Amino acid sequence: MPYLTINHLEKSFGPTRVVKDFNLSVEKGxxxxxxxxxxxxxxxxxxxxxxxxxxxxxSVQIDGxxxxxxxxxxxxxxxxFQAYALFPNLTVAQNVGFGLKIAGVGRAEAAERVTxxxxxxxLPDLGARYPFQLSGGQxxxxxxxxxxxxxxxxxxxxxxxxxLDAKIRVSLRQEIRQIQQQLGITTIFVTHDQEEALSxxxxxxxxxxxxxxxIGSPFDIYNRPATPFVAGFVGSHTGFDAEVINxxxxxxxxxxxxxxxSQQLTAPKGTIxxxxxxxxxxxLGRAExxxxxxxxxxxxxxxxxxxxxxxxxxxxxxxxxxxxxRPDTPPPPVGTEVEISVAARDFIILDAAxxxxxxxxxxxxxxxx
Amino acid sequence: xxxxxxxxxxTVTDVPKARRSVGSVFSWAMFIFGVLYxxxxxIGMFEFSxxxxxxxxxxxxxxxxxxxxxxxxxxxxxxxxxxxxIALGMALVLPAAIWVRIRLPKMRPVIEFITLLxxxxxxxxxxxxxxxxxxxxxxxxxxxSITGTNILLAFGYATLALPYMYRAIDNGLRTLDVQxxxxxxxxxxxxxxxxxxxxxxxxxxxxLLSGAFLTFSIVLGEYVFxxxxxxxxxxxxxxWTGGNRAYEPAALAVIAFxxxxxxxxxxMLAGRLFPxxxxxx
Numbered sequence: 001m002p003y004l005t006i007n008h009l010e011k012s013f014g015p016t017r018v019v020k021d022f023n024l025s026v027e028k029g030x031x032x033x034x035x036x037x038x039x040x041x042x043x044x045x046x047x048x049x050x051x052x053x054x055x056x057x058x059s060v061q062i063d064g065x066x067x068x069x070x071x072x073x074x075x076x077x078x079x080x081f082q083a084y085a086l087f088p089n090l091t092v093a094q095n096v097g098f099g100l101k102i103a104g105v106g107r108a109e110a111a112e113r114v115t116x117x118x119x120x121x122x123l124p125d126l127g128a129r130y131p132f133q134l135s136g137g138q139x140x141x142x143x144x145x146x147x148x149x150x151x152x153x154x155x156x157x158x159x160x161x162x163x164l165d166a167k168i169r170v171s172l173r174q175e176i177r178q179i180q181q182q183l184g185i186t187t188i189f190v191t192h193d194q195e196e197a198l199s200x201x202x203x204x205x206x207x208x209x210x211x212x213x214x215i216g217s218p219f220d221i222y223n224r225p226a227t228p229f230v231a232g233f234v235g236s237h238t239g240f241d242a243e244v245i246n247x248x249x250x251x252x253x254x255x256x257x258x259x260x261x262s263q264q265l266t267a268p269k270g271t272i273x274x275x276x277x278x279x280x281x282x283x284l285g286r287a288e289x290x291x292x293x294x295x296x297x298x299x300x301x302x303x304x305x306x307x308x309x310x311x312x313x314x315x316x317x318x319x320x321x322x323x324x325x326r327p328d329t330p331p332p333p334v335g336t337e338v339e340i341s342v343a344a345r346d347f348i349i350l351d352a353a354x355x356x357x358x359x360x361x362x363x364x365x366x367x368x369x
Numbered sequence: 370x371x372x373x374x375x376x377x378x379x380t381v382t383d384v385p386k387a388r389r390s391v392g393s394v395f396s397w398a399m400f401i402f403g404v405l406y407x408x409x410x411x412i413g414m415f416e417f418s419x420x421x422x423x424x425x426x427x428x429x430x431x432x433x434x435x436x437x438x439x440x441x442x443x444x445x446x447x448x449x450x451x452x453x454x455i456a457l458g459m460a461l462v463l464p465a466a467i468w469v470r471i472r473l474p475k476m477r478p479v480i481e482f483i484t485l486l487x488x489x490x491x492x493x494x495x496x497x498x499x500x501x502x503x504x505x506x507x508x509x510x511x512x513x514s515i516t517g518t519n520i521l522l523a524f525g526y527a528t529l530a531l532p533y534m535y536r537a538i539d540n541g542l543r544t545l546d547v548q549x550x551x552x553x554x555x556x557x558x559x560x561x562x563x564x565x566x567x568x569x570x571x572x573x574x575x576x577l578l579s580g581a582f583l584t585f586s587i588v589l590g591e592y593v594f595x596x597x598x599x600x601x602x603x604x605x606x607x608x609w610t611g612g613n614r615a616y617e618p619a620a621l622a623v624i625a626f627x628x629x630x631x632x633x634x635x636x637m638l639a640g641r642l643f644p645x646x647x648x649x650x
Contacts, residue, residue: 050552050556051555052552052555071555072552072555072556073555073556073557073558073559073560075556076558077556078556078557079552079553079556081549081552081553083546083549085546085549085550085552085553086553087550087553087554087568087572088545088572089568089571089572098554098557098559099557099558102557102558102559102563103558143553146553146557147556147557150557150558
């Protein structure tokens with residue numbers, strides 16, 4: 001039985017529906033990320049779980065109990081905010097012990113718990129400091145300790161890393177995940193950063209326009225995106241229009257070159273379907289196991305440290321491919337004619353039924369409106 | 370460095386320096402003018418207050434004022450009334466300002482307008498309104514008893530102090546992320562009482578003190594309400610003294626200024642006593 005269940009959640013602000021029939025079941029101890037662009041409804045879902053927003057319809061259950069109508073202070077939930085939200089007038093230790101004091105925990109027990117929490121976040125000696133005397137990363141650690149101190153049933157993280165600089169963000173996300181696994185606490189993490197979501201979560205919910213487009217493991221979300229939006233939002237890809245040649249055998253043609261995809265297609269012969277290729281799936285030059293060779297011209301070279309990203313023009317299609325950086329092999333200069341090898345199995349079919357173009361055109365029209 | 374380069378460097382650095390020194394002289398001139406503008410009348414008043422004894426400076430006027438039983442009675446009355454008004458104003462304004470920030474942000478301009486009304490509507494109008502609404506033959510005859518009239522006066526004072534109290538508290542709240550702090554406290558189990566008294570109040574304490582100090586000053590010098598409601602307050606006493614004595618009104622004014630500056634000093638001292646407010650300076 002799931003530990004946290006969100007059933008048919010709806011939320012409207014005036015005439016705008018920001019959450020549409022959202023459903024999610026979270027197992028005890030699971031780390032779930034709500035990933036999506038700004039305005040997709042992810043924070044609204046989190047705030048409904050916390051009790052800060054009332055749903056227009058639907059319910060939230062925690063450990064078998066319906067909490068939809070409970071106030072935030074009755075739900076026993078911990079939350080970490082993007083803006084830290086430490087109480088400026090209280091010291092670090094007082095901040096961490098705030099929830100314990102409210103809960104009526106004895107002074108000795110609370111002091112012990114505060115010490116444990118400060119040790120857990122790696123700041124055992126900073127209990128006497130005030131929030132303004134801490135760095136952003138330290139403040140967010142304290143906020144995490146404060147949320148965890150009263151032993152909440154669920155931990156909610158509302159973009160807790162967004163206000164931090166890149167290096168701290170990476171180290172803190174590892175720490176958060178480690179602490180979450182150590183305590184086994186059920187966690188919902190809201191972010192618009194796909195790298196954070198993919199690296200920290202047991203499962204990711206990709207949201208768009210108030211609906212959950214796909215719920216799955218980071219591996220599935222990245223490698224088997226269910227919709228064109230997920231494919232486009234999570235990671236980058238090159239899109240191809242392909243003509244269906246033989247649906248039963250999964251054979252399609254891109255610019256005249258035929259490919260045998262690894263699955264049957266439901267679209268009839270002659271239909272144009274949409275395929276996607278991740279940058280790391282294409283290789284510069286010929287490579288074993290990659291039977292399809294495309295000819296292109298280097299249009300742009302982006303040196304990103306360990307990876308070099310090449311933008312090439314294959315016919316009229318801009319194909320992006322990543323190669324590992326090797327000091328003895330400099331990247332080809334812009335304008336060079338190159339061969340690119342790809343494997344048919346690496347193509348992601350965005351819509352096997354051939355609705356892709358129609359969907360894209362509709363989305364384009366909606367965006368323009 | 371070549372001569373040309375040296376010349377260029379000198380030109381580049383000297384021009385702003387010259388401009389800076391002109392600006393600096395102008396700033397000092399304005400500062401000195403400001404100090405003289407405000408200080409000279411005070412110095413003149415203080416000097417005059419010391420002239421009660423012919424031919425020599427003395428504190429006779431101050432002794433007379435401080436020993437006057439009426440001064441003691443009216444001053445104590447006004448101090449008590451100002452404390453009541455401060456408590457009343459805070460109880461009214463702090464929750465309202467927090468509520469507006471969290472739940473009714475669109476109502477802020479309306480609330481701000483309402484709090485400004487006491488500056489627009491003359492006090493005498495409010496006082497006559499009170500007398501008409503709460504006189505002895507009305508449905509709520511508050512002017513029929515001393516306690517009732519005192520309560521009425523405190524409400525009147527709270528109305529007068531509303532623009533200053535609201536602005537002081539609202540400015541204090543502006544430095545905080547009230548919404549997020551409230552939510553952070555709520556999710557940790559806190560109710561409204563804890564949020565207001567343990568989180569908001571300590572963080573806007575300096576702002577509250579400013580509001581309290583302004584209220585104190587207003588109540589101490591207020592004349593119309595106290596005179597029309599016939600209460601023995603300090604304002605009417607000052608007016609009465611001004612009409613009947615020569616040197617004592619100046620002494621009274623100096624005393625009032627000393628109290629005001631004392632309050633300001635206390636506010637600054639209180640700001641230093643709260644370590645968490647250091648970050649904001």
